[in-house]
Amino acid sequence: MNRTLIGLSSILDYHTLPSNAPWSLWCDLPHWSLDAPCTQEATFVELLQTAASDQRAVHLIADRLPRDEDLPGILPILQRSLQIGPVAGIWVQNAGLAAYLHRHIPGIPCYWTYRTGGEHHRSFDHLCADTQFRGALVGPQTSARSLRKSLQWLDIQRTDREFQLFVKIGGHQPIFQSARPLAAALNILPEQATSWLRESSRPDQEYPFWTTSWGDSLIADCRILDPLEVVADLPLEHQHLGLILDARRTADARALWDRWQRAQSPGHQPVPEQQAQRPAHPESPTPQEPLAQVIAIERPERALVRICTAVNIQTLQHSPLAWHAPDGTQRRASLRGLQTWNGAMPEPVLVPDDILRLEWQSGLVVGARLYWADFPPEDSR
Amino acid sequence: MNPLPELLAPAGDPRKLDTALAYGADAVYLAGPDFGLRARAGNFSLQQLHLARERTRRAGCRMYIALNMYPAEEDSNQLAPYLHRLQALEPDALIVSDPWVQHCAARQGFATHVSTQASVLNSPEARIWKERGATRIVLARELQLHQAARIARDAQIEIEIFVQGAMCMAYSGKCLLSNFMSKRDANRGGCAQSCRWFWQGTEPHPKASPLSSRDLCALELLPQICREPIAALKIEGRMKSPLYLAATTAAYRQALDRISQGIDPNWDQLRHILELPPNRQFCQGSLQDPAGIQSIANPEAHRGQAEYIGQVIAQDADRGLMECRAPLAPGEQAHLLRTDGTLHRIDQWRDLDNRPVEQLLPSRAYSLQLDSDQVHAIVLKYASEEQP
Numbered sequence: 001m002n003r004t005l006i007g008l009s010s011i012l013d014y015h016t017l018p019s020n021a022p023w024s025l026w027c028d029l030p031h032w033s034l035d036a037p038c039t040q041e042a043t044f045v046e047l048l049q050t051a052a053s054d055q056r057a058v059h060l061i062a063d064r065l066p067r068d069e070d071l072p073g074i075l076p077i078l079q080r081s082l083q084i085g086p087v088a089g090i091w092v093q094n095a096g097l098a099a100y101l102h103r104h105i106p107g108i109p110c111y112w113t114y115r116t117g118g119e120h121h122r123s124f125d126h127l128c129a130d131t132q133f134r135g136a137l138v139g140p141q142t143s144a145r146s147l148r149k150s151l152q153w154l155d156i157q158r159t160d161r162e163f164q165l166f167v168k169i170g171g172h173q174p175i176f177q178s179a180r181p182l183a184a185a186l187n188i189l190p191e192q193a194t195s196w197l198r199e200s201s202r203p204d205q206e207y208p209f210w211t212t213s214w215g216d217s218l219i220a221d222c223r224i225l226d227p228l229e230v231v232a233d234l235p236l237e238h239q240h241l242g243l244i245l246d247a248r249r250t251a252d253a254r255a256l257w258d259r260w261q262r263a264q265s266p267g268h269q270p271v272p273e274q275q276a277q278r279p280a281h282p283e284s285p286t287p288q289e290p291l292a293q294v295i296a297i298e299r300p301e302r303a304l305v306r307i308c309t310a311v312n313i314q315t316l317q318h319s320p321l322a323w324h325a326p327d328g329t330q331r332r333a334s335l336r337g338l339q340t341w342n343g344a345m346p347e348p349v350l351v352p353d354d355i356l357r358l359e360w361q362s363g364l365v366v367g368a369r370l371y372w373a374d375f376p377p378e379d380s381r
Numbered sequence: 382m383n384p385l386p387e388l389l390a391p392a393g394d395p396r397k398l399d400t401a402l403a404y405g406a407d408a409v410y411l412a413g414p415d416f417g418l419r420a421r422a423g424n425f426s427l428q429q430l431h432l433a434r435e436r437t438r439r440a441g442c443r444m445y446i447a448l449n450m451y452p453a454e455e456d457s458n459q460l461a462p463y464l465h466r467l468q469a470l471e472p473d474a475l476i477v478s479d480p481w482v483q484h485c486a487a488r489q490g491f492a493t494h495v496s497t498q499a500s501v502l503n504s505p506e507a508r509i510w511k512e513r514g515a516t517r518i519v520l521a522r523e524l525q526l527h528q529a530a531r532i533a534r535d536a537q538i539e540i541e542i543f544v545q546g547a548m549c550m551a552y553s554g555k556c557l558l559s560n561f562m563s564k565r566d567a568n569r570g571g572c573a574q575s576c577r578w579f580w581q582g583t584e585p586h587p588k589a590s591p592l593s594s595r596d597l598c599a600l601e602l603l604p605q606i607c608r609e610p611i612a613a614l615k616i617e618g619r620m621k622s623p624l625y626l627a628a629t630t631a632a633y634r635q636a637l638d639r640i641s642q643g644i645d646p647n648w649d650q651l652r653h654i655l656e657l658p659p660n661r662q663f664c665q666g667s668l669q670d671p672a673g674i675q676s677i678a679n680p681e682a683h684r685g686q687a688e689y690i691g692q693v694i695a696q697d698a699d700r701g702l703m704e705c706r707a708p709l710a711p712g713e714q715a716h717l718l719r720t721d722g723t724l725h726r727i728d729q730w731r732d733l734d735n736r737p738v739e740q741l742l743p744s745r746a747y748s749l750q751l752d753s754d755q756v757h758a759i760v761l762k763y764a765s766e767e768q769p
Contacts, residue, residue, distance in 0.1 A: 065521075065552060067528055068503045068535070096506030103505075115555050116568050117451035122481040126513075141560045146454040175557035176576075178550050178592075179523040179667070185591035185677045186582030199562070200579040209582075215671070221561050 003164075004260075005059055006253060007035075007171060007246035011046045013253035024057035024088060026244060029081070032062035032074055034218055035174060035248055041077070045084065052085030063093040063113045064216070065177075071100045078105065089134055102132050111166070114139035115177060119146050121153035128154075128163050135164035137244065140173045140221070144233035147241075154240045164242045167234060169227045169263075170256040171246025172208060176219035183211045194249075196301055206343065208249070224250055224342045227260040236264070250341075252295050252306065255355050290369035291316065294323075295355070303364050304341060307354040313338070313346055320373035323364055331363050333370055383607065385641045386614045387443070389541065390630045393619035395429050398436065400626050400692070403720045403757035405634030408443035409433075410476060412619070415463050416448035416456070417570060427466060434470050443473040447619075448486065449496035451479050451554070451568040464489050474516060478554060478568075487514035494519055497543065498554035498568070507536035517541055517612065522548055526602065526668045530609040539612040544599035545629050545655070546617025548666060550576050550592045558592075579680070593678040598655060598663035601648060603636050624689040624718075625658035627759040631722035654722060657761060659685035687761040690715055690741065693749075694756070701751040703760055709741035717749070718759045725752075727760065 005026035008014055017023065027048075030041045051058045060081060062074060074097070081087055082105075092098045093113040101108055110132050117123065118139045127133040138147060150165060183193040186209070193211040197219060205222040212218075227245065235241060245260055247253035289309045296304040321333035337359035340346050346356055390406035392398035401409050411433060412424045425433055430446070437444040446467060452460065464486060467475070475491045477483040478498035486493050494517040495501060495510045502521045510518060517539035520529050526542075533540040549556060556567055558575035565571035576592040597617070599606065606614065614637075616629050632651040639646040655663070661678040690709055695702040709715055709730075717725040730738045731748045741747055749760075 065500060065502050065523075065555075067524065068531055069528075071503065071505070094502065094506060095509050096501075096503040099505040099509055100503075116557060117479060117554070119451060119453040120457040120481070121454065122457055123479065126480045126484065139557075141557055141566065143454075149454050175561050176551050176592075177555040179552060180550055180594070180672050180676060181674050182550075182591060184674045186580070186589075188582050195582060197580050197582055199575070200581065202562070219558070 003242045005166070005242065005244045006257070007061075007244060007248045008047065008253055009043070009248040010253075011043060011050060013247055014047060014050055016252065016254035017257055019054065024059055025051045026059045026061065026091075026246070028248065029060045029062045029074070029077060029090070031077070031213060032064050034063050034177065034212060034216060035061070035172065035246070045080075048081060048084040057088040058085060059089040059091060059111070060087055061091045061113075062097065063091055063115075064097075064212075064214075065094050065179075066097055070214075071097065074101070075104055078108075091137065098132060108132075109134045112136040114142075115174070116141070118142065121146075121150035124150065124154070124163070124165070128157060134162060135166060135242065137166040137168065140168070140175060142167070148235055151235060151238050151240050164240050166242040166244050168225060168244045168246055169230050169234070170225050170244075170260060171248065171250040172220040173223075173225055174218045174220045176217075178217045179215065180217065181211075181215060182209070182217040204343070210249070222343065226342065227256065227263040231260075231263045252304075252355070255306070290324075290371055291321070292356070292370040294364060294366050294368045297360060297364065297366055300360055302337065302357050303360045304355060304357050305370070307350045307352055307356065308369075310349065310351045313348055313350055316350070322371055322373040323361075323368045324371055325363070325365050326367040329363070331361070332373065334359070334361050336361075383610055385637055386607065386611050387541075388630070388633050388637060389445070389613050389615045390626060391616060391619040391621070392433070393424070393621070395425065395433065396692075397619075397623060397626050398433050399757045400623050400759070401630055402436065402440045402442055404627050404630035404722075405720070406442060406630050408445060408473070408613070409437060410445040410447055410615075410619075412447040413463075413467065415459060416450050416452065416482070430467075430470055434472070445474045445476050445494060446470070446472045447476040447496070448482055449476050449478040449498050450570055451498070452482065453566070453569060456569070457481075460485055464491070467491075476519070477515075480513070483510070483513060483515060492516040494541065496553075497521060500552045500554055501532075504532045504535035507532050507538055507540075511536055511538045519543075519615065521552060522597070523552060523667050523672070525670065526606060526609060526611075529611065533610040533612075540610065541613035541615055542599075542606070542611055542668070543597055543617055543666070544603075544606070544614040544633065546597055546621070547661070548594040548597050548617070550594045590680040591677055593661065593680065594672075595662045595664040595676050595678045596660045597666040597668075599665055599668055600632060600636060600651060600655060602665060602668055603633075603646075604640055607637075607640055622658060622689055623692055624685075624687065624759050624761055627718050628654045628657045631718065631720065635722040651722070653686075654718070654724075657685055657687040657718070658689075684764060687716075687763050690760040690762055691747075692760065693717075693751070693758045694746075696751060696754065696756050699751055701749050701755055701758075703747050703749055705741045705745050705747055706743055708743055709762055711739040713740075713762055715741075715760050715762050717751075717755065718761060719753070719755060720758050 004023045006023050007026040089109045089111045091111045091113050098110045188195045196206040197209045207222050208220045245256045292305040292307050323331045323333045341355040387407040389408045390401035392409040392411040474494045475486045476494045476496050478496040483493050493515045495515045497519045500521040501518050519541040559565045559567040559573040562575045563573035565573045632654045636646045664676040691703045691705040693701045694704045715727045
């Protein structure tokens, strides 16, 4: 199987990834996944159809914690998925759900998602003994040392069939799962149930927060996993190690992919993006080039933008700018709250593909482009 | 009619074990030196575990030892020798979360109870644990009573539910806030209670702790619970005070005994006893309906109605000896929480020379008059003017 799974919740992201590279799709089974529960069924079907036509392996995430009465609800959507194309694996964090699936869809391969636990190699004993399980995603708290030990153990134990351990190397890392109505407790309206939390003694750290359609709430770590920073300690070449780049709810898939490629390049040292070499004096962008493009909105809090052109941040902040929406409308741009995607101060010089976040302003939509205000483009669409 | 559920109380240290036994627990759970989930509780040394086993046997009380942490790589080699040492104790069961720990314990002949840390939520999952040799499931606290009963019937395994005490806002065992914020592993006994801190959302209001749950209190649900196939009722709180342990065990003991006799308990009186120790206000968790917004704690409402003064540690006929842990000023009134759950006003204190005293000082012992066997009974004072 492919060793790299990419978590996607958008068909647009799918098409930004290299079509000839060996990666597998890791996507949410609608209403059964915790991390991106709002995935629309139409988007899901489109992702599956595209992957099937590309002959790309598909893994489905169903890491909900179901009660007895919830269990039958998984079968219709899963059977529909199987009609679209083969499913290489279904990812669960509940043994009862796995048993239920096994009984109703014999032979369906399962993968275990550790949210907690699974920090010692013997944790995988029972999973390995169950032929239904093909692998496991280790818990967020697992150390590189524990992972290496577990991989060594797998070398010894599993010679007769494939069992793979996966580690997440990019994206959000959920660290808290609750069944309580936390959005209401936090004065977050249901339709804005994606938001941010901060703990009063850590005002600079914001924790992404979201709720599922059935009411479960998740809080993620404030640091988004960056492949450039996390792969150094990992035994990447190990035959039993798989990697997950999770672009769901994170900046964008291509940015993660590119950083993963850079992390693999010979001689790479794990340095934060902010320390990478940047031009001291970038050339002024031409008026017709967009400076940045909005790639995600988390209304009413913030927007994520991808830098399109190298530009000095001070120039950017002191110049009149305008957002050009895809429908042709223009608005005066404000760049309040400009930070890197993971909450740090941006470098003085921004370079293409830098991902930044800033305060959302009324009317800002995904796809909007940032231009110098004095030089509107000929065609903003 | 189902058999009366077992009342299972926490025993954080040897003294609390005595308290739990005195106030009527059918069973206690405690932890030895390793693999427990409350690293900061007093816990028991192996020698103390042997003494605890003797005492529980003498009291006709079952004893369960918690090994419910999720071990890390460095812990895993310690399990086999630890289990070997526990075998001599013959505990009634071990409480476990990790499948590998459960497997090893069951293989060595221990009865195993699956901890709520494993978040068992459905019948297929309960059946899997049963097939692996588990004898009881402590269900996830997110389940409603009818769902718990369904699992008991479908999986044909003993079911235990929590009825009283602090609750995690997260599914138990599905929270790494402490790990990531304080570098303390919640699932290995180091929870820093990060959920109880002040958090703010998009519209902050002062001193909000929206991740902090109210305490569970299922007292008034007991008649309903007793009609369902629930084997055991657990009181949370190995790290809580002796006052908490005495009050909760006494209240539930009295309620269960009245229900078994077909007598309606005096709910107001029992509820009053439960409200004596500090609490985060009560809710019924998810037992009736999924826990809603009313299950979130108010950070300003943590005070109990009473304060712990001391505990009766010896008795000679009608004179008891109390070890004093907190002061009682002249004119302040103390009460004895009798082991039958009733409150008794203490009118006179004497020193060890039998001279009347007007005030009590901590770290001293005083005598009081008793009308029945009250060794290990708790002495308290009301925090406000309100008195029974």
